[in-house]
Amino acid sequence: MDSPFPTYAQSDSDGIASAIREDGFAIIPEVLAKSEVEELKSTIDSIISTPGPGDGVGLGKGIDHFKCVFNRDPYWLQFLDKSGIIEAVEDLMGKDSHIIGMSAWRSPPGTGSFGQLHTDQLFVPMDEELLTTGKVELPVFISTLHFYLNDMDEDLCPTWIVPGSHKSGRSPGGKGATASGVQGGEEMSWNGEEARPVLVKAGDAMLFRSEVWHSGSVNRTEDRTRYLLQVHYSRRGIAQRFPPYLEFKYNQKVLDSASERQLRLLGKHNIGAYG
Numbered sequence: 001m002d003s004p005f006p007t008y009a010q011s012d013s014d015g016i017a018s019a020i021r022e023d024g025f026a027i028i029p030e031v032l033a034k035s036e037v038e039e040l041k042s043t044i045d046s047i048i049s050t051p052g053p054g055d056g057v058g059l060g061k062g063i064d065h066f067k068c069v070f071n072r073d074p075y076w077l078q079f080l081d082k083s084g085i086i087e088a089v090e091d092l093m094g095k096d097s098h099i100i101g102m103s104a105w106r107s108p109p110g111t112g113s114f115g116q117l118h119t120d121q122l123f124v125p126m127d128e129e130l131l132t133t134g135k136v137e138l139p140v141f142i143s144t145l146h147f148y149l150n151d152m153d154e155d156l157c158p159t160w161i162v163p164g165s166h167k168s169g170r171s172p173g174g175k176g177a178t179a180s181g182v183q184g185g186e187e188m189s190w191n192g193e194e195a196r197p198v199l200v201k202a203g204d205a206m207l208f209r210s211e212v213w214h215s216g217s218v219n220r221t222e223d224r225t226r227y228l229l230q231v232h233y234s235r236r237g238i239a240q241r242f243p244p245y246l247e248f249k250y251n252q253k254v255l256d257s258a259s260e261r262q263l264r265l266l267g268k269h270n271i272g273a274y275g
Helices: 013-022 034-049 074-079 085-093 128-132 252-257 260-266
Strands: 025-028 064-066 098-107 142-148 205-209 226-234
Touching: 013 025, 013 085, 013 205, 034 064, 034 098, 034 226, 074 252, 085 142, 085 205, 085 226, 098 260, 252 260
Parallel strands: none
Antiparallel strands: 025 205, 064 098, 098 226, 142 205, 142 226
């Protein structure tokens, strides 16, 4: 089953940015070649024996979640600023935007859940009429880039998403909540748009904003593990979230290998109004 959503070429940064503003997300095919997908999956497998602060390792019985993987090795830098996509990110959140995290995931058979639809972060609760009529355009504060490393079907715990739902001005099931990871009641649609699975191919990517309604789901297969890499971008004024926080230290090998743009994404900024 093919994805029911429009797609945007990686080089079409204007189209990607426009889709984030209008639909809340953009699917970008063939960002990674097959060889790159296999290398990335193998690299994720290799870090299970060396978990870091904040990591959750299921050891085959639960989901493996590795945080701040960008700081492990210069290898991960290539996923920070994929051409075309990073220009869209900078269009949406500024040329001083940065990452607030990078996580790798493995979801073995039987893991995951179809939780309630949620928003990752809702900064500005608002009357939906202001957003649906275009009287107000909600700025993008945080966006997440998913690199999908499997051919996705409905059994392999795909992401589910409600197109345009960032224009609801709220999280599903409630109004006005601003906490991270807000979850609602049983709402599965908004403005006539039902939640639908993101069924893409290995190597495809999806960029989405923090206010769009979405959910993970259950790995119902018997013998397949889903792999995913996430990069979280934000405006500069939003704090980076690097466990173990006060004790976090950058890997000097990573810094020595990074380009100027990558260093900025990692947190190298000019002094501004607040420091």
